[in-house]
Amino acid sequence: xxxxxxxxxxxxxxxxxTTSKKPSKKKTINRGPGRRAQEARRQFLRSVALTVGVTxxxxxxxxxxxxxADTRLKMRPPGALAEKDYLASCIKCGQxxxxxxxNAIKLDDMDTGFGLGTAxxxxxxxxxxxxxxxxxxxxxxxxxxxxxxxxxxKDTRMGFAKLDxxxxxxxxxxxxxxxxxxxxxxxxxxxxxEIDRWNPIPLKDHPYDVEICDLCVQACPIEQRYxxxxxxxxxxxxxxxxxxxxxxxxxxxxxxxxxxHMKPVVYDGCVGCGVCEMICPTEQAAIVIDCNxxxxxxxxxxxxxxSEGHS
Amino acid sequence: xxxxxESLLQLLGRAPRKPKKDxxxxxxxxxxxxxxxEKVTKAQLxxxxxxxxxxxxxxxxxxxxxxxxxxxxLFVVSYYFDIQLLExxxxxxxxxxxxxxxxxxxxxxxxxxxxxxxxxMIGITTIFIxxxxxxxxxxxxxxxxxxxxxxxxxxxxxxxxxxxxxxxxTFHRGVRTVFYIIFVLLALLTGYTVYEFISPTGILSRALIxxxxxxxxxxxxxxxxxxxxxxxxxCRYVCPIGITYGLVGVFSPVRVTYDMTDCKHExxxxxxxxxxxxxxxxxxxxxxxxxxxxxADCTRCGLCVDACPTNSLNFEFKGLTHKPSKxxxxxxxxxxxxxxxx
Numbered sequence: 001x002x003x004x005x006x007x008x009x010x011x012x013x014x015x016x017x018t019t020s021k022k023p024s025k026k027k028t029i030n031r032g033p034g035r036r037a038q039e040a041r042r043q044f045l046r047s048v049a050l051t052v053g054v055t056x057x058x059x060x061x062x063x064x065x066x067x068x069a070d071t072r073l074k075m076r077p078p079g080a081l082a083e084k085d086y087l088a089s090c091i092k093c094g095q096x097x098x099x100x101x102x103n104a105i106k107l108d109d110m111d112t113g114f115g116l117g118t119a120x121x122x123x124x125x126x127x128x129x130x131x132x133x134x135x136x137x138x139x140x141x142x143x144x145x146x147x148x149x150x151x152x153x154k155d156t157r158m159g160f161a162k163l164d165x166x167x168x169x170x171x172x173x174x175x176x177x178x179x180x181x182x183x184x185x186x187x188x189x190x191x192x193x194e195i196d197r198w199n200p201i202p203l204k205d206h207p208y209d210v211e212i213c214d215l216c217v218q219a220c221p222i223e224q225r226y227x228x229x230x231x232x233x234x235x236x237x238x239x240x241x242x243x244x245x246x247x248x249x250x251x252x253x254x255x256x257x258x259x260x261h262m263k264p265v266v267y268d269g270c271v272g273c274g275v276c277e278m279i280c281p282t283e284q285a286a287i288v289i290d291c292n293x294x295x296x297x298x299x300x301x302x303x304x305x306x307s308e309g310h311s
Numbered sequence: 312x313x314x315x316x317e318s319l320l321q322l323l324g325r326a327p328r329k330p331k332k333d334x335x336x337x338x339x340x341x342x343x344x345x346x347x348x349e350k351v352t353k354a355q356l357x358x359x360x361x362x363x364x365x366x367x368x369x370x371x372x373x374x375x376x377x378x379x380x381x382x383x384x385l386f387v388v389s390y391y392f393d394i395q396l397l398e399x400x401x402x403x404x405x406x407x408x409x410x411x412x413x414x415x416x417x418x419x420x421x422x423x424x425x426x427x428x429x430x431x432m433i434g435i436t437t438i439f440i441x442x443x444x445x446x447x448x449x450x451x452x453x454x455x456x457x458x459x460x461x462x463x464x465x466x467x468x469x470x471x472x473x474x475x476x477x478x479x480x481t482f483h484r485g486v487r488t489v490f491y492i493i494f495v496l497l498a499l500l501t502g503y504t505v506y507e508f509i510s511p512t513g514i515l516s517r518a519l520i521x522x523x524x525x526x527x528x529x530x531x532x533x534x535x536x537x538x539x540x541x542x543x544x545x546c547r548y549v550c551p552i553g554i555t556y557g558l559v560g561v562f563s564p565v566r567v568t569y570d571m572t573d574c575k576h577e578x579x580x581x582x583x584x585x586x587x588x589x590x591x592x593x594x595x596x597x598x599x600x601x602x603x604x605x606x607a608d609c610t611r612c613g614l615c616v617d618a619c620p621t622n623s624l625n626f627e628f629k630g631l632t633h634k635p636s637k638x639x640x641x642x643x644x645x646x647x648x649x650x651x652x653x
Contacts, residue, residue: 047483061508088423088502091416093403110526114503142403143428
């Protein structure tokens with residue numbers, strides 16, 4: 001089967017062990033005009049097998065996508081196109097990973113099929129807190145997989161926050177929070193403008209002490225921008241940075257049975273950045289991002305104008 | 312032009328053609344004629360080889376490995392120290408802020424996304440010009456991290472094969488063209504960059520920069536396949552990146568050229584070559600001209616230049632390189648005086 005193919009490799013080989021046994025037999029079988037044709041046929045069959053084999057393996061990438069080609073399994077960075085287009089247009093280079101100041105962006109592995117090498121954000125691990133202000137990942141993207149139309153955090157649509165487990169929410173239970181959020185082993189960072197405008201600091205270096213837990217509201221980048229704008233203090237001096245609506249607030253809720261308690265309520269301003277999920281101090285996050293849902297709030301006129309120019 | 316077409320067809324999988332006698336130039340015929348009576352012993356060849364390479368053993372391989380490692384480390388260092396020198400990965404990057412995009416990845420993305428991405432065009436143009444000049448498949452041997460690993464495991468393969476512990480099953484080279492078409496169609500029809508899912512180049516480049524991934528298991532599988540079953544199978548028979556760059560480099564001014572005058576036709580070059588069919592001209596009576604450029608499938612790796620005992624293979628930058636003056640060793644075997652008589 002390999003006499004012709006191995007000829008090169010065996011060229012230098014001293015002719016003793018192989019030549020003593022095999023050739024005498026093989027000569028009788030393989031000699032004649034059919035031999036070359038036989039080897040060519042075998043090579044052809046091998047080539048077909050290789051084609052089928054490698055192509056099949058490449059199609060394995062479909063399996064993890066089965067049933068949810070259009071829905072996201074993970075949160076994508078700001079500006080990510082719809083999931084199908086996102087996977088098609090991403091060139092898997094990781095430039096967005098490199099520019100993110102809080103290292104929120106990671107690359108998917110082979111277990112996500114064709115998602116291999118595409119960027120995602122695990123908000124509980126490290127959320128996007130928009131501390132770069134200018135959306136560096138969008139600017140870095142060489143293919144527009146993170147759409148270049150996006151300029152401001154307010155127009156990002158990464159998902160939508162929801163109070164997933166109200167029963168464990170400290171605010172709902174009427175509890176406060178004192179100490180280090182997420183413990184000393186947690187390495188996530190956030191930017192605190194009042195501490196350092198330019199450098200995010202580890203969460204463990206910033207203990208909290210609140211009577212009723214409202215960390216999700218305090219840390220929300222949209223809320224922070226909204227409040228700054230209310231004071232006439234525009235982020236980066238740009239009025240367009242101002243979110244048109246609030247994203248989250250702690251409200252007094254009265255249940256049907258008359259029990260009154262506080263509760264974080266998500267508003268239309270929420271863009272799904274995931275900082276609330278990241279900072280939630282309970283064992284599991286009580287508030288999480290649904291990455292397949294977005295706010296009903298319309299995109300800003302600036303965004304719409306720019307996207308019309310693009311298409 | 313005819314030779315370019317021939318080299319293009321060879322790139323796509325056609326076997327090298329044996330030229331008819333009347334295709335050989337008169338000068339070539341004369342030289343082959345004189346070579347007929349010439350007997351070359353192994354000792355003679357070794358002496359020639361030592362003579363030519365005493366100061367520069369594996370010169371080109373050293374340069375190439377160094378370049379390849381530096382290029383790939385530049386990505387790593389740039390990210391690790393955040394110096395923004397070379398950002399991204401081999402699939403797409405920015406060199407000091409200037410866009411670059413791997414042509415095959417860019418093609419896959421555009422076919423899958425069905426849009427000509429303007430932002431990507433800058434990167435594509437840069438890379439196209441770069442490899443048009445440097446020779447398309449130069450990317451393979453001077454840039455691709457999988458090529459380097461495969462080169463190392465090739466040594467293991469040869470060691471095992473010499474002891475009968477590994478086989479070298481060959482495939483029809485045209486199968487790579489079939490793969491090329493398959494991956495183009497898959498990207499177009501499914502809307503996914505299917506090839507990127509199995510591309511060892513992308514997987515390795517990202518693993519180097521962003522840390523190890525499960526996908527490395529696939530790369531390890533490929534290397535094991537090459538070690539035990541088929542020498543350099545991925546680069547030879549599958550990788551569409553090779554074809555993309557091969558096409559880009561058809562008219563490249565940088566190439567290896569073959570001068571048949573002193574060649575002993577012993578085939579050392581073909582034994583080390585990733586794509587030995589491009590060196591078919593080094594077989595006796597196959598070269599049509601005294602000096603001939605090596606085809607588009609050549610990766611310009613320089614292994615043949617290092618291996619050649621007679622300096623018959625050399626790098627050439629068309630219009631820039633002057634032919635090095637030939638040492639007398641090879642010429643001495645040529646009965647120059649008789650030439651005048653005939």
